[in-house]
Amino acid sequence: MKRYIKFTFFAAAVLLQFGCNDDYLDKLPETSINNASFFNTANDLDLYVVGLYNFSGIGLYQSDATSDNASTTGNTEIKTIMAGNASAETINTGWSKDDWAQLRKVNFYLANFGKAQISETEKAHYEGLGRYFRARFYVEKVQRFSDVPWIDKPLEVNDADYLFAARDPRDFIVQKIMEDFAYAAEHVNATSSLGEVNKWVVLQEFSRFALYEGTFRKYHNELNLEASAAGFLEKAFTLSDQIMKEGGFAIHNTGNPMTDYGSLFFNENLDNNKEVILGRFYANNVLNADSWPGMFGNYEYYPLRDLVQSYLMKDGSFFTGQVGYDQFSFVKEFENRDPRLSQSYAYPGWELIYSHTYAQGAGLYVQQLAKNFSGYHQIKGFQNTLSLDTRNNLDIPLYRYAEILLNFAEAKAELGILTQEDLNRSINVLRDRVAMPHLLIGQATDPVLSAKYANVESAQRNLVLEVRRERRVELAFEGYRFTDLMRWNVGKLLENKREGIYFSGLGKHDMTGDGIEDIVLLPSSASIPADKEKNSLGRELQYYRVGSFGQDVGVFLSEGNSGTVETIAQTGTFEVPKHYYRPIPARQIGLNNNLKQIFGW
Numbered sequence: 001m002k003r004y005i006k007f008t009f010f011a012a013a014v015l016l017q018f019g020c021n022d023d024y025l026d027k028l029p030e031t032s033i034n035n036a037s038f039f040n041t042a043n044d045l046d047l048y049v050v051g052l053y054n055f056s057g058i059g060l061y062q063s064d065a066t067s068d069n070a071s072t073t074g075n076t077e078i079k080t081i082m083a084g085n086a087s088a089e090t091i092n093t094g095w096s097k098d099d100w101a102q103l104r105k106v107n108f109y110l111a112n113f114g115k116a117q118i119s120e121t122e123k124a125h126y127e128g129l130g131r132y133f134r135a136r137f138y139v140e141k142v143q144r145f146s147d148v149p150w151i152d153k154p155l156e157v158n159d160a161d162y163l164f165a166a167r168d169p170r171d172f173i174v175q176k177i178m179e180d181f182a183y184a185a186e187h188v189n190a191t192s193s194l195g196e197v198n199k200w201v202v203l204q205e206f207s208r209f210a211l212y213e214g215t216f217r218k219y220h221n222e223l224n225l226e227a228s229a230a231g232f233l234e235k236a237f238t239l240s241d242q243i244m245k246e247g248g249f250a251i252h253n254t255g256n257p258m259t260d261y262g263s264l265f266f267n268e269n270l271d272n273n274k275e276v277i278l279g280r281f282y283a284n285n286v287l288n289a290d291s292w293p294g295m296f297g298n299y300e301y302y303p304l305r306d307l308v309q310s311y312l313m314k315d316g317s318f319f320t321g322q323v324g325y326d327q328f329s330f331v332k333e334f335e336n337r338d339p340r341l342s343q344s345y346a347y348p349g350w351e352l353i354y355s356h357t358y359a360q361g362a363g364l365y366v367q368q369l370a371k372n373f374s375g376y377h378q379i380k381g382f383q384n385t386l387s388l389d390t391r392n393n394l395d396i397p398l399y400r401y402a403e404i405l406l407n408f409a410e411a412k413a414e415l416g417i418l419t420q421e422d423l424n425r426s427i428n429v430l431r432d433r434v435a436m437p438h439l440l441i442g443q444a445t446d447p448v449l450s451a452k453y454a455n456v457e458s459a460q461r462n463l464v465l466e467v468r469r470e471r472r473v474e475l476a477f478e479g480y481r482f483t484d485l486m487r488w489n490v491g492k493l494l495e496n497k498r499e500g501i502y503f504s505g506l507g508k509h510d511m512t513g514d515g516i517e518d519i520v521l522l523p524s525s526a527s528i529p530a531d532k533e534k535n536s537l538g539r540e541l542q543y544y545r546v547g548s549f550g551q552d553v554g555v556f557l558s559e560g561n562s563g564t565v566e567t568i569a570q571t572g573t574f575e576v577p578k579h580y581y582r583p584i585p586a587r588q589i590g591l592n593n594n595l596k597q598i599f600g601w
Helices: 006-018 042-050 058-062 077-082 097-115 120-145 170-187 199-219 226-246 388-393 401-415 420-425 427-433 447-452 461-474 481-487 491-495 586-591
Strands: 070-072 276-280 301-303 396-400 499-503 507-509 519-522 542-547 563-566
Touching (some): 042 097, 097 120, 120 199, 170 226, 199 396, 396 401
Antiparallel strands (some): 276 396, 507 519
């Protein structure tokens, strides 16, 4: 039987106790949660804290869709902004009552937890949890708006000084975030039940934010905070090093390089997996996992070729160092690559089992091409099984030890102090899992990466580039990429074409790697035959009419009858520095004229 999931039952209890009063946390103290009726015991505090949890589910695996790793046919904020169709009048997210509700919940908790009849040590733990969630809240606000008001109390209707406050400077808010993280890191318990926040979760987010802020300040001179960047980078590697030395975590490695990485994202039992610092632990018919099959198929979301080209060759050489790499077929570009590629992307010869949203059906994977899609499909995190019980039971690794190793290496490389010993403790541990050659301190500079990240400033520029590559492929589709692009000040990369697989021309193409044709590309003037030819395996060939944008065809190719699959005619313009930030909605400025827009909004 699957394990006992403590926080699940806490959540159920919260719903039972307060389900009839959906807005209880937005009301004043005369509600059902007040100093007289709640916050009296550790159990009360546990019940309240679990209501603050807002971690991702399986949607995590589609969260790169706003980056150069993956895209979507659906509307996203950054697509709208880059198309020139956004303004403070039309962007309404991030500043409404609902957007600030989490902060009120946290501050209400911090104002009242101290009355519980528990020891001072326990109180420090519970205060640490509250301050951790406040830090989490403000991290998101800083990343979105930069300067925001600091609020450290549950607001009442007569708190005019707070309700009509101006924006506090980013540097002030960040120092408050760091103080909250530091207190939580010192006082939150090191051990917890599965799926609950503990010291190591706090330290991981603390490290993540220190790296974010250090690199953001380093590469964004519009803030005039470059002088303080090094201190944040030092904090990032120090925190990461603490986890590496004291946390008892390890990279999941059973000696099977072709499966160990991918198995983290399709696993019914991550309970004792030492790589998982925080997970979502599901149990069939107790707390069912989110079994959304739309990750695979042609339903809005699709991975991109730019990421495929970032993976190294199996011998550690640059894929982009090969002559003609930009015209490699789908089959050829998967040959002799870093094993993480074929554990993240559907590859030639992969078998599809759960074909719920895929019209081609189950069996040997053959691309189902469609205009505005790349032709690539993601299998990392995809629940490729017909068993509903298994799909309901799959756990999700939310925070992995792998990120800690990457944070450590990146911070040190940015500071120019990364050693071979550091690499062996971090990047090379990740490479060992997939039997890739070690990264060496004298690594040659990849000219493609050098051009992509032309603004990198470090005495170890070559290592910064390779650590960024490693971060991209190791954390692919886990929701880090967009934030990474923003903090590195390379938002212009979002202007690049959203490219899919390459076709050399019209005619028949092998997509499975067995030398037998699977699809046929026809010119735009042709008609798809009613009686489709079968290949030598007895499988009916798939036919597609191809052409360019503006033509009535099924697939768009960059050169009309050849080239890469194109998904969007225009990506728009990323305006620097404006698009690294979001405006306060105009309606909110109308309510509080002390609020002012920044960076061109």
